[in-house]
Amino acid sequence: xxxxxxxxxxxxxxxxxxxxxxxxxxxxxxxxxxxxxxxxxxxxxxxxxxxxxxxxxxxxxxxxxxxxxxxxxxxxxxxxxxxxxxxxxxxxxxxxxxxxxxxxxxxxxxxxxxxxxxxxxxxxxxxxxxxxxxxxxxxxxxxxxxxxxxxxxxxxxxxxxxxxxxxxxxxxxxxxxxxxxxxxxxxxxxxxxxxxxxxxxxxxxxxxxxxxxxxxxxxxxxxxxxxxxxxxxxxxxxxxxxxxxxxxxxxxxxxxxxxxxxxxxxxxxxxxxxxxxxxxxxxxxxxxxxxxxxxxxxxxx
Amino acid sequence: xxxxxxxxxxxxxxxxxxxxxxxxxxxxxxxxxxxxxxxxxxxxxxxxxxxxxxxxxxxxxxxxxxxxxxxxxxxxxxxxxxxxxxxxxxxxxxxxxxxxxxxxxxxxxxxxxxxxxxxxxxxxxxxxxxxxxxxxxxxxxxxxxxxxxxxxxxxxxxxxxxxxxxxxxxxxxxxxxxxxxxxxxxxxxxxxxxxxxxxxxxxxxxxxxxxxxxxxxxxxxxxxx
Numbered sequence: 162x163x164x165x166x167x168x169x170x171x172x173x174x175x176x177x178x179x180x181x182x183x184x185x186x187x188x189x190x191x192x193x194x195x196x197x198x199x200x201x202x203x204x205x206x207x208x209x210x211x212x213x214x215x216x217x218x219x220x221x222x223x224x225x226x227x228x229x230x231x232x233x234x235x236x237x238x239x240x241x242x243x244x245x246x247x248x249x250x251x252x253x254x255x256x257x258x259x260x261x262x263x264x265x266x267x268x269x270x271x272x273x274x275x276x277x278x279x280x281x282x283x284x285x286x287x288x289x290x291x292x293x294x295x296x297x298x299x300x301x302x303x304x305x306x307x308x309x310x311x312x313x314x315x316x317x318x319x320x321x322x323x324x325x326x327x328x329x330x331x332x333x334x335x336x337x338x339x340x341x342x343x344x345x346x347x348x349x350x351x352x353x354x355x356x357x358x359x360x361x362x363x364x365x366x367x368x369x370x371x372x373x374x375x376x377x378x379x380x381x382x383x384x385x386x387x388x389x390x391x392x393x394x395x396x397x398x399x400x401x402x403x404x405x406x407x408x409x410x411x412x413x414x415x416x417x418x419x420x421x422x423x424x425x426x427x428x429x430x431x432x433x434x435x436x437x438x439x440x441x442x443x444x445x446x447x448x449x450x451x452x453x454x455x456x457x458x459x460x461x462x
Numbered sequence: 463x464x465x466x467x468x469x470x471x472x473x474x475x476x477x478x479x480x481x482x483x484x485x486x487x488x489x490x491x492x493x494x495x496x497x498x499x500x501x502x503x504x505x506x507x508x509x510x511x512x513x514x515x516x517x518x519x520x521x522x523x524x525x526x527x528x529x530x531x532x533x534x535x536x537x538x539x540x541x542x543x544x545x546x547x548x549x550x551x552x553x554x555x556x557x558x559x560x561x562x563x564x565x566x567x568x569x570x571x572x573x574x575x576x577x578x579x580x581x582x583x584x585x586x587x588x589x590x591x592x593x594x595x596x597x598x599x600x601x602x603x604x605x606x607x608x609x610x611x612x613x614x615x616x617x618x619x620x621x622x623x624x625x626x627x628x629x630x631x632x633x634x635x636x637x638x639x640x641x642x643x644x645x646x647x648x649x650x651x652x653x654x655x656x657x658x659x660x661x662x663x664x665x666x667x668x669x670x671x672x673x674x675x676x677x678x679x680x681x682x683x684x685x686x687x
Contacts (some may be wrong), residue, residue, distance in 0.1 A: 184554040357546065371550050373613065376539035377567035379532050458532070 197397025205405025211339025216331035235315035256300030385456035394446030469518035496675035543612030548622035551596035602633035
């Protein structure tokens with residue numbers, strides 16, 4: 162018995178006659194529905210986590226790798242000369258699209274969050290910052306450092322990789338963890354449905370025996386069980402996914418200074434991703450119940 | 463239609479049946495008798511593919527049971543009606559649905575067979591009880607419902623295991639009459655029973671052969687019964 166999408170459709174449409182041969186079961190049905198719902202709810206969050214950290218990693222590595230900063234620390238009378246020298250070097254460096262010294266106002270704005278607006282920043286010996294924007298090919302940071310060391314002794318090149326790498330690494334790790342969680346959630350759902358299906362098959366041993374005796378084929382018997390569990394998982398997962406989506410939508414939206422946590426959620430077409438959860442749950446239930454039914458039936462003649 | 467050739471069967475320990483050879487001819491009427499535990503039920507199970515012989519060959523409608531797939535067995539069972547001593551039904555469905563179950567599982571619409579079903583229930587005298595649930599039936603009613611279920615597909619062979627085990631004499635006569643009628647319609651009948659009175663009662667109505675299991679062997683019993 163192989164998996165076949167057409168068969169799955171036929172299963173959902175159903176055969177009311179076949180459905181009646183297995184007695185209705187109230188309690189286990191509700192439990193299956195509940196577990197599928199909870200798992201789908203959790204899957205929505207794991208999915209949100211994966212997609213959000215994926216976005217974050219992409220943004221960080223993209224924005225940060227496009228720019229670098231050159232810091233010039235020198236006695237105040239030499240700063241202007243060294244800045245001019247550094248800009249000359251940068252202008253002739255392959256891979257640098259543009260380089261620009263930050264104005265005093267821009268530098269003050271950068272420092273304001275730390276020192277407050279009233280601090281007389283002008284009187285402090287602040288290094289001059291030069292913003293470097295790379296072109297698509299990028300430049301060779303090592304070569305640039307050597308040239309700067311020779312011509313501009315007070316220059317320190319910060320290409321951001323030092324603190325970018327761990328952040329991007331953490332975000333991608335988080336993304337992997339999210340996908341792993343989704344995998345585990347579906348595996349746990351399969352395990353629970355298998356247990357529930359086995360319980361149902363055991364409870365209906367007499368029904369199965371009678372059906373075999375009167376000439377029912379395995380597929381007919383299996384279908385009666387598989388259909389139920391598939392529909393329950395589908396319904397439960399649908400409810401759970403809807404609840405999860407509502408919960409994610411109600412999270413505070415991402416803000417400019419929001420950092421990571423408030424960014425948890427879906428963006429644009431990513432909202433469509435959770436819709437995959439209910440059908441996937443149905444497929445998992447279908448395969449799990451079918452395997453359980455086959456194992457049970459093989460034990461009978 | 464059902465052939466056993468040098469068949470032996472053992473349950474783990476010793477052999478219960480050995481070197482049994484028998485071919486059921488169409489339209490024949492057999493009684494199977496022997497002491498309790500002699501292997502009557504096992505013999506019947508070999509006849510409808512519920513057990514595979516430990517050695518020898520059992521053939522159902524020409525196919526060796528050993529080589530049949532599970533679906534083949536299911537299809538063969540549609541041509542063999544079985545009545546168990548402890549009849550089992552789907553307890554949540556009314557009698558009429560239980561009797562029609564073989565039609566349901568074989569995908570034949572019960573609507574077309576509705577008249578057929580009604581006739582059958584009348585024949586076994588269960589018209590009044592058609593909507594009852596199986597646990598509400600008496601022993602005799604259960605046996606008759608089982609017989610109706612066994613014949614609804616119009617099988618070639620009917621195997622009955624102690625069909626009169628749990629019912630009184632009058633009811634056993636009614637069941638016997640039903641089975642004799644089926645035999646007159648051309649069905650092959652095999653009844654396992656240790657009720658010699660039943661066998662004697664049948665002999666005046668039908669050409670029945672009596673098989674006896676003793677010492678693991680199948681014997682054709684003499685005319686002295």
